Structures are given as C-alpha cells and as structure tokens.
Amino acid sequence: MAQRIPNHLVSNSLLPYLSSSPSTSLFRLTTAYTSSSLTDASRPASRSFSTTRPSQTKLRREMIRWLRGKGSELQHHTPGETNYITHTNKPFPGNPLYRSDPILSEDMRNEIHRQVTVQNKSVRAVSVQYSVDMRRVAAVVRLVELENQMKEQGKSLALPYARAIHEMVPVTHLREHDDRRKSHETINDLPVHRLTDPQIFYPVSESRQFNRIDAGRVFSAAPALRNQRAEWLEANPDETIRRITQESPANIEKVGKGDEEHQVLLPADARIPHPHMITHERNRLTIGKTEPAEVRQKYRERLEQETQVELQRKERAQQRLEMKTQKVQPENSRFEFRFTDVVVSRETTGLTGRGHKAPGRRYGVPSSDRKKGQVKIPTRVKV
Amino acid sequence: MRNRATTPLKTPKIRQSWSKYNLYNLSRLRDVYRPNATFFQQKWKAKAAARAYHGEQVSEKQWQRMFSPRLRSVVPMAPSNLARDDGSAMSAGRGSGLTKAPQPEEMEDFEVYEEDAGADKPREKFRGSRASYTGERTTPYVQMTFAPLERRLDTAIFRAMFASSARQARQFVVHGAVKVNGKPMRFPGYLLNPGDMFQVEPERVMYATGAPKDKVERRQTRVARKKAAEEAKKAEEAAEEAAEEAEEAAEATKAESAPLEAPRKTLRALMSKAKAIMNSSKDVLPAKRKQDLRGFQRAVRRVLSRSGNSSVLTANLEEQFSELTTLLKVKRAEKKPQKAEKTEVEAKAEGSATEKSESEAATTKAGENGPITTQLSEAFRQAIQNPEKEVDTSELSDEEFEVLRRALVQMRDNPVDSTKPYATPWRPRDYMSAFATIPRYLEVNHNICAAVYLRHPVARPGFGEVPTPFGEMVNNPAFVWYLRRR
Amino acid sequence: MVVRIRLSRFGNKHQPFYNIVVAQARSARDSKPLEVIGTFNPVPQRPTGLSDEEARAARAYKDISLDRSRAKYWLGVGAQPSDGVWRLLHLAGLIEAKKVPSN
Numbered sequence: 001m002a003q004r005i006p007n008h009l010v011s012n013s014l015l016p017y018l019s020s021s022p023s024t025s026l027f028r029l030t031t032a033y034t035s036s037s038l039t040d041a042s043r044p045a046s047r048s049f050s051t052t053r054p055s056q057t058k059l060r061r062e063m064i065r066w067l068r069g070k071g072s073e074l075q076h077h078t079p080g081e082t083n084y085i086t087h088t089n090k091p092f093p094g095n096p097l098y099r100s101d102p103i104l105s106e107d108m109r110n111e112i113h114r115q116v117t118v119q120n121k122s123v124r125a126v127s128v129q130y131s132v133d134m135r136r137v138a139a140v141v142r143l144v145e146l147e148n149q150m151k152e153q154g155k156s157l158a159l160p161y162a163r164a165i166h167e168m169v170p171v172t173h174l175r176e177h178d179d180r181r182k183s184h185e186t187i188n189d190l191p192v193h194r195l196t197d198p199q200i201f202y203p204v205s206e207s208r209q210f211n212r213i214d215a216g217r218v219f220s221a222a223p224a225l226r227n228q229r230a231e232w233l234e235a236n237p238d239e240t241i242r243r244i245t246q247e248s249p250a251n252i253e254k255v256g257k258g259d260e261e262h263q264v265l266l267p268a269d270a271r272i273p274h275p276h277m278i279t280h281e282r283n284r285l286t287i288g289k290t291e292p293a294e295v296r297q298k299y300r301e302r303l304e305q306e307t308q309v310e311l312q313r314k315e316r317a318q319q320r321l322e323m324k325t326q327k328v329q330p331e332n333s334r335f336e337f338r339f340t341d342v343v344v345s346r347e348t349t350g351l352t353g354r355g356h357k358a359p360g361r362r363y364g365v366p367s368s369d370r371k372k373g374q375v376k377i378p379t380r381v382k383v
Numbered sequence: 384m385r386n387r388a389t390t391p392l393k394t395p396k397i398r399q400s401w402s403k404y405n406l407y408n409l410s411r412l413r414d415v416y417r418p419n420a421t422f423f424q425q426k427w428k429a430k431a432a433a434r435a436y437h438g439e440q441v442s443e444k445q446w447q448r449m450f451s452p453r454l455r456s457v458v459p460m461a462p463s464n465l466a467r468d469d470g471s472a473m474s475a476g477r478g479s480g481l482t483k484a485p486q487p488e489e490m491e492d493f494e495v496y497e498e499d500a501g502a503d504k505p506r507e508k509f510r511g512s513r514a515s516y517t518g519e520r521t522t523p524y525v526q527m528t529f530a531p532l533e534r535r536l537d538t539a540i541f542r543a544m545f546a547s548s549a550r551q552a553r554q555f556v557v558h559g560a561v562k563v564n565g566k567p568m569r570f571p572g573y574l575l576n577p578g579d580m581f582q583v584e585p586e587r588v589m590y591a592t593g594a595p596k597d598k599v600e601r602r603q604t605r606v607a608r609k610k611a612a613e614e615a616k617k618a619e620e621a622a623e624e625a626a627e628e629a630e631e632a633a634e635a636t637k638a639e640s641a642p643l644e645a646p647r648k649t650l651r652a653l654m655s656k657a658k659a660i661m662n663s664s665k666d667v668l669p670a671k672r673k674q675d676l677r678g679f680q681r682a683v684r685r686v687l688s689r690s691g692n693s694s695v696l697t698a699n700l701e702e703q704f705s706e707l708t709t710l711l712k713v714k715r716a717e718k719k720p721q722k723a724e725k726t727e728v729e730a731k732a733e734g735s736a737t738e739k740s741e742s743e744a745a746t747t748k749a750g751e752n753g754p755i756t757t758q759l760s761e762a763f764r765q766a767i768q769n770p771e772k773e774v775d776t777s778e779l780s781d782e783e784f785e786v787l788r789r790a791l792v793q794m795r796d797n798p799v800d801s802t803k804p805y806a807t808p809w810r811p812r813d814y815m816s817a818f819a820t821i822p823r824y825l826e827v828n829h830n831i832c833a834a835v836y837l838r839h840p841v842a843r844p845g846f847g848e849v850p851t852p853f854g855e856m857v858n859n860p861a862f863v864w865y866l867r868r869r
Numbered sequence: 870m871v872v873r874i875r876l877s878r879f880g881n882k883h884q885p886f887y888n889i890v891v892a893q894a895r896s897a898r899d900s901k902p903l904e905v906i907g908t909f910n911p912v913p914q915r916p917t918g919l920s921d922e923e924a925r926a927a928r929a930y931k932d933i934s935l936d937r938s939r940a941k942y943w944l945g946v947g948a949q950p951s952d953g954v955w956r957l958l959h960l961a962g963l964i965e966a967k968k969v970p971s972n
Contacts, residue, residue: 059392063407074406077816084817085410091820092852094412097523099846100820103827135577136826139835142580143828150831158585160797160809161592162829165544168811168819185823186459189843194453209471237469267470272460281466328960329928335913336930337960344906344936359934360888360905361879369881373448377570381563381579382917 079167089170102170102184104132104140106162111174112137113144122307124274131183134273188272195219195265209234212267220265222255237269238279244270246309276302388439388550396435397852399541400548401818409852429860433853437529438538440553441572446532450865454527456842525855526847528862530840533824533849536561536581537571542850543827543834544819545583546591547812555591560584575836582833586803593805594812600801607801823848870894874943874958875951876909877902885911889935889954891943906943907935909957935961 067075077083082100084091089100104112112130115121116137123141127134150157172184202218204210213233217224225233233240244252244266253264269278279302283295326339348357354364368374390396390404397412398405420428438446532538537553540561546552555561556571563573563581575581596604797808821827824841827834840848851858871894878899880886887909890902913929940963944950950958955967 057392063392063404066407066410067403071403071406071410071814074817075813077811077819082816082819085406091818092850093409094852094857095526095854097526097845097847097854098850101823103821106830109828133837135837139578139580139826139837140828143826143831143833143835146580146582146833147828147831156585157830158589158832159830160793161585161589161811161832164592164811164815165819165821165829168816169821186843188460188462189457189841190460191841192456192458204474209469210474212470215470215474234469268460269465272462272465274462277462278465281463285466326961327930330960334928336928337957338930338932339961340932340934342907342934342936344904344939358905359936360890360908361886363901377573378568379574380576381566381568383564 077164077168082170083168100169102172103166104136104184105166105171105173108172108174109140109144112140116141117145122303122310124306124310125303127187128274128277128303131185131187133185133187133189136185188274188277190268190272193219193265193271212269213240216265216267220255220262222253222264238282241267241269241275241278245275246306276306384440384553386550388548396432398439398548399436399538400550401812401815402548403814406814406817412852426860426864429853429857430864433529433851433857433861436852438532438535440537440549441532441535445572447865447867449531450528451531452866454524454842455530455839456522456524456527458522459843520845522842522844523847523855524842525858525862526851527840527842527849528858528865529851530849533822533840534574534836535571536563536568536573536575539575539581539825539834539836540583542822543581543825544592544821544829545588545832545834547815551591555583555587560587577836577838580833580835582831585832588832589809590804592812592815593809596804596806600806604801820850822850872903872943872946872948873951874906874940874948874954876953887911889933889957891939891948894949904939904943906939907933909933933957933961937961937963 074083074085082089082091084100086093090096090098091100092098108130112126112132115126115129116123121129123134123137126132127137130137132140147157196219198219200218204214208227208230211234214224214230224230252266254261255264256262269275272278276299280295280299283298288295324341328337328339330337342359344358347355349355350358354362369376388398388400390398390400390402390408392404392408395408395411397409417425417428434443434446441449533542537549537556540546540552540555541549546555553571556573557569559567559569561568561581561583563575563579565580565582568581793808799807801807803809822840824837824839825834826837842848853861872891873894874889874891875898876887877890877892878885878887888902888905889907889909891904891906892900892902896902910932913931915929916924916927919927935957940958940961944958944964950964952967955964958964959966
C-alpha cells in the first residue's frame with residue numbers, strides 16, 4: 001500500500017503555511033495519493049489476513065462514486081466562498097427557506113468594540129451606524145472583552161479554526177468610506193404579537209382616520225379613543241411615540257380585570273427597537289430638502305436624549321432596589337444579610353390567605369417539583 | 384446514552400452531523416410526498432424524518448412537552464414607510480369599493496446620519512431589500528416547528544460550529560468542557576435564555592473540527608510519546624546521579640541542557656522522518672519533491688552540527704519569531720527608500736497594515752499566491768533554520784515578501800505539534816464547508832470559541848431561521864402531527 | 870398559650886428555605902400559621918453583576934424578606950421570637966440582641 005505523504009514533512013513544512021487554501025497544490029498532491037491507496041485497498045492482496053469480504057454493497061459503491069465525483073468539490077473549500085451542495089447561499093437542498101446569513105468579520109467586531117468602549121458611543125447609535133441589531137452589538141462587546149482577557153491571560157486561542165470558518169461562511173466586512181452602505185441585518189424587526197392573530201371585522205366612522213394606534217386598541221379590545229384625544233395624538237405623532245417609549249412602562253394603559261388584565265397593544269411605531277428613526281425620517285420628509293444640517297443636528301440630539309433616558313431609567317431602577325433592601329454586614333459573620341421589605345395585608349394575601357403577592361411559600365398547595373415532567377435542571381445562570 | 388444517530392444508506396436519515404455519509408444522504412434527499420399515502424401516513428413519515436434530524440437525542444415525550452403551537456415571527460419595518468403613513472391609508476375606503484390597499488410609494492433610500500459625519504461629506508445611503516419591507520413573500524411559519532429545540536445547549540453548540548455533530552456537542556457538555564455565563568454547565572438539556580454566553584474549550588473545538596491524524600501521524604505520536612517517556616526517565620536517573628555527586632552543579636547543568644536538548648531532538652526526528660519518506664516511497668515521489676527533501680535534510684544536518692555550541696536553539700520559539708518579524712520589518716524599511724516608485728505615504732500605510740494584520744493575516748484572502756518560487760521557499764527555509772541571521776529578502780518581490788510574512792505568522796499560530804489529538808498544522812476536516820452556516824440568533828466569536836444566544840429563532844418574510852434540511856412539505860405535516868389532533 | 874415568631878421549613882432536601890411565621894407555640898412546625906410575615910433563605914448567594922475584582926472582594930449574602938410593620942406589631946403584643954428569628958430581627962434592627970446566659 002502506498003504510503004500517504006504527511007503534508008507537513010515535505011519541503012520543510014513550507015507548503016501548508018504558504019498556501020492558506022487547502023485546495024491548492026498541496027491537496028491536489030495528497031488526493032492523488034489517497035486515490036492510489038484506495039485502488040490498492042480494493043486489491044485482494046491487501047486483505048490477506050481476513051477471509052470475510054468487506055461490506056461493499058451497491059449502495060456503498062454508489063456513495064463512493066458520488067464522493068469521488070460530484071462530492072469531491074465539497075471536500076475542501078475555496079476561501080471567501082460558500083461551498084454548499086446547492087451552489088447558492090442555501091446549505092440545504094431540500095429547504096429553500098433557509099439561507100446562510102453573513103457573520104461579522106473580525107475587523108468589524110473590533111471596530112464595534114472600539115466605538116462602544118473607547119469612543120463611548122451608545123449601543124443604540126452604533127447599532128444604527130452599522131445596521132447591526134442592538135443585542136448583537138452588546139454581545140460583540142462582551143465577546144471581544146472576553147477575548148482580550150483571554151489573550152492577557154495567555155490562554156490558547158483557536159486562530160486557525162476561526163480563519164477557516166471565516167473563509168467558509170459569508171462575512172460582512174467593515175465597509176470603506178467610499179463603499180455603499182451594506183446592511184448586516186434588519187434592525188427594526190417588529191415581533192408579531194399574539195393579539196394580532198385573530199382577524200377582526202371592525203366598522204369605523206368615516207369622519208376620522210383609522211390609524212395604527214386605533215388598530216392596536218381594537219386588537220386588545222380597548223374602548224375607542226375620544227375624538228379630541230385621538231386628534232391630538234394624530235397631530236403630534238412624534239410626541240406621542242416619545243411619551244410611550246421614554247416614560248415609564250407603568251403608564252401604558254391597561255384593560256381587562258383580574259387575571260385578564262393586559263396592556264393595550266401599542267402601535268408598531270413604539271414597538272420597533274429604534275422608534276427615533278421614524279421621527280428622523282419624518283423630519284427628513286418635511287424639512288430635509290431645505291435644512292439638512294438641522295435634521296442632522298436634531299438626530300444627534302435625539303440619540304443623546306435616548307441614551308440619557310435609558311441611563312436615568314437604569315439609575316432609578318438601581319435606586320429603587322437599594323431603597324427596598326437593607327444590607328447588614330455583621331462583624332462576627334462571613335455573610336451579608338439582605339432584608340427586603342414586603343407587605344402582608346388582606347390585599348396581598350387575599351381572602352383565602354393564598355394570594356401570590358404575599359411573601360412566603362404557600363400552604364395547602366402540593367409541591368410538584370420532584371414529579372415526572374418537571375424541569376429539574378437549572379433554568380438560568382446568572383452572570 | 385447510546386448513540387442511535389446512525390447514518391444508514393439503505394433508509395437514509397438526515398442527522399445533525401458533518402459526516403460524509405450524512406452529506407451523501409442530504410444530496411439525495413427528495414421530498415417525501417407520496418400521493419397514495421393517507422394523511423396519517425404522510426404525517427407519520429414527515430415527523431419521523433424531521434425528528435431524526437431535530438433533537439434525535441431528545442426523547443419523544445420530552446420533545447412533546449417542549450413543543451409549542453405558537454410560532455415566533457417578526458416583520459422588518461422600514462422607518463421611512465412608518466413615517467410617511469400612520470396606517471390610515473391602509474384602512475381608507477374599505478367597504479366603499481376600494482378593496483386594495485394603495486400601492487406604497489416608491490421606496491426611497493433609507494438614510495442615517497452618523498454622528499461624526501461632516502456637512503461636506505457625501506451622505507451615506509443604504510437600500511434595504513425592498514421585498515423584505517413590502518411583504519411580497521409569505522412568512523414560513525411551519526419552518527419554526529422545531530425552534531424550541533434550538534434553545535438546547537448541545538444543539539446551540541453544534542449550530543455555533545463548535546462540534547461536528549449534536550452528539551459530540553452533547554459529549555462536550557457532559558464531559559465538562561462547556562461553560563455558560565462563565566460557570567461550568569453539565570446539562571446538555573439546559574435551555575439557553577436570550578443573552579446567555581456559552582463557551583467551549585478551544586482545544587476540544589480544534590479537535591472536533593480539525594482533520595483527524597492519519598496512520599503515519601498517529602505512529603509519530605506514539606514514537607514521540609515513548610521517546611519523551613524514556614528521556615524523562617533518563618533525565619531522572621541523571622538527576623539522581625548528579626544529586627549524589629553535587630547537587631548545586633547538577634541543577635545548573637540541567638537547567639541549561641534541557642532546553643538545548645529538546646529542539647535538537649526534534650530536528651533529528653524530522654530528519655529521520657524525511658529519510659524514511661525518501662526510502663519508503665521512492666517511486667511515488669515526484670522529482671521536485673525529492674529535491675526539496677534532500678535540501679531539507681542537508682539544512683537540518685547543518686543546523687545540527689552548528690547548534691552544539693550556538694545559542695540558536697536555546698531561545699524559545701516565541702522569541703525567535705518576534706525577532707524574525709522585527710528583522711523582516713527592519714529589512715523592509717531599509718529597502719523601501721531605494722525603490723523609486725513607492726512614496727513615503729504608501730510605505731507608512733503598508734507598515735501599519737502589516738502590524739495590524741499580524742493577528743488576522745489569514746482572514747485576508749491568500750488566493751493570489753501563485754506558484755511558489757524557489758527564492759521564496761529558500762527565504763522561508765532560512766528564516767526557520769537560522770532566525771538570528773538576517774534573512775536575505777532582497778531578491779523577493781513585494782508579493783512574495785508578503786506571502787513569506789504571512790507564512791511565518793501562520794507558522795506561529797498553527798504549529799506542527801505531535802502531542803495534539805488532531806492533524807497538525809490544523810486544517811478543517813473534510814466536507815466541513817458543505818455544512819458551514821451560522822444562524823442569525825447566535826453571535827459567535829470563533830477565536831475564543833464562545834457564543835452568545837441573542838434571542839429565540841424567528842420566522843421572517845421569506846425565511847425561517849431554524850436551520851432545517853426540510854422544506855414546508857415535511858415540516859407542515861410534522862407540525863400538524865404535534866398539534867395532537869390526529 | 871404563647872404566640873411565637875419562628876421559622877417553618879420549606880424547600881427540598883439539601884435546599885432549605887424558611888417562612889418566617891407567627892404561630893401558636895404548640896402547633897406543628899409546618900402547619901398553617903397565624904400569619905406569614907416573611908421568608909429566609911439560609912443558602913448563601915454569590916452576588917452577581919460585578920466585575921472580577923469586585924466579585925473577589927464581595928461577601929456572599931443571605932436573602933431575607935420581612936414585613937417590618939407586622940413584625941413590630943407581633944412583638945408589641947408579646948409574641949416570642951425563637952432564637953434564630955431573634956437573631957434575624959436583631960440584624961433588621963427591630964429588637965435588642967438576646968442576652969446569652971453566661972454559665
């Protein structure tokens with residue numbers, strides 16, 4: 001049997017490094033040898049020690065033929081191109097509804113991390129700038145931080161692996177200045193709400209426009225707005241959305257009673273991740289042609305304001321939490337004791353004494369946590 | 384747990400695996416539609432095929448509990464459309480003969496101003512795909528049937544391409560190589576929450592995704608291991624003897640000799656291997672290869688004879704490498720002014736580029752390297768064998784120089800190391816590229832083998848985010864099966 | 870009959886969790902009390918959301934929820950805290966530390 005030549009031994013291990021793509025000369029060589037070894041293996045002399053025939057069924061032969069013929073081009077990839085059976089960006093031949101989406105390139109990741117950590121831009125601003133989802137921006141920052149930390153600690157990274165992956169899947173590169181903007185993903189995805197599932201026949205009066213705010217109220221079975229209020233909302237769309245998104249979520253109107261109580265479905269303008277972009281577009285439509293500088297200025301101010309509001313909201317939540325808890329660190333103990341205030345009253349315990357707002361485990365309720373079908377492994381890991 | 388995820392050829396099943404059997408089965412997958420089958424039979428076949436791929440390691444009962452008839456979806460919204468119309472245009476005139484919604488106006492370019500964009504800078508524009516905004520395509524809801532399984536930790540690891548099959552991913556978790564949010568997690572059935580970060584040991588990932596060792600390499604590993612054990616024994620004995628004689632002196636000599644010995648040994652091993660190749664496969668080796676090998680043997684002999692008293696091999700590889708790169712840079716900088724066609728600015732730009740690209744050299748495409756010239760290989764040989772000497776790069780062209788530099792960077796990142804469980808230098812395993820895809824709901828950093836589960840997978844107009852090999856012809860009956868109204 | 874403020878054990882094996890209850894002294898530990906005024910988790914929790922250095926210096930904490938006004942009321946009408954609850958109420962600043970008889 002011909003011996004397969006180990007790649008790294010020949011020519012003082014020069015070739016594997018000089019050719020980053022495995023489909024170049026190096027592999028042409030090795031494949032030539034493997035095929036020769038295969039023909040050798042099929043000779044009877046090579047299995048002199050065994051009397052049983054190997055299971056070379058018809059199906060197996062067909063598979064090998066396919067792998068040597070059509071399948072051979074799938075064995076190794078060409079850097080920078082996808083290499084799927086379909087020859088498109090769809091890896092599954094039976095499923096045209098799944099496509100291989102691009103991932104962020106390394107320079108793009110580093111740039112996003114730099115913008116957020118060094119330039120102190122808000123996640124929202126970076127998200128709009130590069131057309132990358134806000135959650136993804138946050139994840140990228142977290143992962144790059146971890147990478148830097150691991151580098152500092154001198155841990156081994158999987159660099160050749162990462163390179164190979166970035167050669168195989170589509171990649172969104174950091175664009176140059178003259179390049180046309182290419183979006184990485186859609187950033188204003190509106191989740192389809194459960195309340196919008198039913199089809200509703202709803203007659204409206206012709207005296208007034210029926211807009212998205214009204215539609216949300218219909219879907220959540222809330223009474224129609226009074227004319228005066230509706231007119232005001234219609235006249236000041238920006239202010240309406242700003243109030244909804246920047247003020248406390250507790251201010252959102254609720255309908256229904258008891259367990260049925262739920263918030264009124266908000267219009268799509270308030271439920272997309274970047275509502276401020278709508279206001280920007282509206283400004284562009286009205287005064288964009290004449291005063292582009294002002295539009296830009298306003299956009300910047302709005303972003304700044306959004307960031308401030310988010311910061312304040314976080315701070316307030318933190319304060320509220322601290323107000324509610326009292327931390328005691330006794331000198332003779334290793335532990336800290338955190339006292340949280342709760343309320344025990346007729347309102348919380350309810351008439352039966354089993355209300356869910358009251359503190360403590362319930363009496364008279366069987367515990368089913370060891371029963372079959374109950375989740376017994378951790379459901380969340382806190383950072 | 385026994386691995387039942389076989390890939391039979393007779394009754395082909397698609398699995399979450401990168402094996403070539405699976406690829407072949409995938410290539411001959413046809414829709415399981417049979418007009419003569421009853422509805423029940425259609426549903427049964429569909430769910431059997433789908434479950435062989437999705438969560439094959441999850442028991443049917445467990446999956447039935449996870450199944451949810453609510454399928455998540457999103458609609459991408461264009462802010463410009465929302466700004467232009469508050470929704471009243473859609474509803475106006477319904478019931479008075481006007482049943483069609485008015486055509487949306489020609490979509491303009493969507494435009495955002497960056498904070499640092501100057502007034503004189505041309506506006507940067509971006510055109511979203513119109514189809515995704517205007518809703519021409521339907522949302523493939525049933526493609527999300529198996530979305531709850533994508534939350535599982537083992538599946539997510541497979542999707543992030545950290546393992547070559549879902550079974551292997553499961554093994555990684557069970558064997559304790561996986562962390563969630565920085566804490567070890569040993570349950571493959573852990574359901575990831577949006578924002579959870581999971582990381583796998585990079586060595587395991589390299590093993591899972593790298594090409595396996597072949598026969599020769601495995602033998603080399605065994606030999607090397609045996610030798611190392613013997614050496615260790617000898618060293619121990621020597622140390623004991625030395626200790627008897629004079630403790631302090633022995634300490635000093637040992638410290639010096641140990642690092643000196645190791646590289647010499649590897650060099651000798653390399654040479655013997657080269658010889659073995661020459662002897663065993665005389666008839667298969669092309670003439671050019673033989674020449675290369677002979678040159679290599681000569682070079683090794685030279686180094687071996689010299690290294691007895693020189694300090695070349697005592698310095699560790701890392702230092703050698705950094706020296707080498709700085710040397711190359713210096714040589715380059717010296718050479719540049721001589722070249723008339725290159726301006727100062729260009730040279731500077733290139734200098735910074737070389738520094739930056741050290742970490743990501745290979746992500747830039749290396750496709751342009753044509754035939755490797757003899758000068759280049761000679762330079763590489765020089766660079767490797769006597770790093771303390773100046774590498775003669777004068778006869779190399781710019782392109783060749785770049786290739787040489789990149790090769791050196793790669794050699795550092797991807798060294799030949801027989802102790803690794805995969806073939807070194809690392810290369811992706813065969814047929815991996817045919818399965819290489821990373822779904823949108825994950826953000827993966829492959830350098831550190833960590834990923835963040837951003838959100839649950841969703842369907843959007845025209846696309847379902849769950850990577851499934853089946854179309855709606857299979858997923859629809861499967862979904863209906865699990866609705867439990869049969 | 871004495872009314873006591875005491876702990877009643879919930880949770881699972883190796884996972885204790887207590888309700889702080891007001892109950893008749895002679896009633897069973899886990900029987901229905903007069904009132905539940907709080908909870909006590911004796912398993913120390915690692916603080917989350919901290920940087921690496923902070924996490925190293927931070928103390929593990931034990932979670933207690935308590936309705937202070939109800940606790941004060943019951944103390945005012947003569948309910949006797951058990952030793953464990955006495956310590957907790959002392960940490961919360963509701964009563965003086967219990968004097969340990971020196972023998």
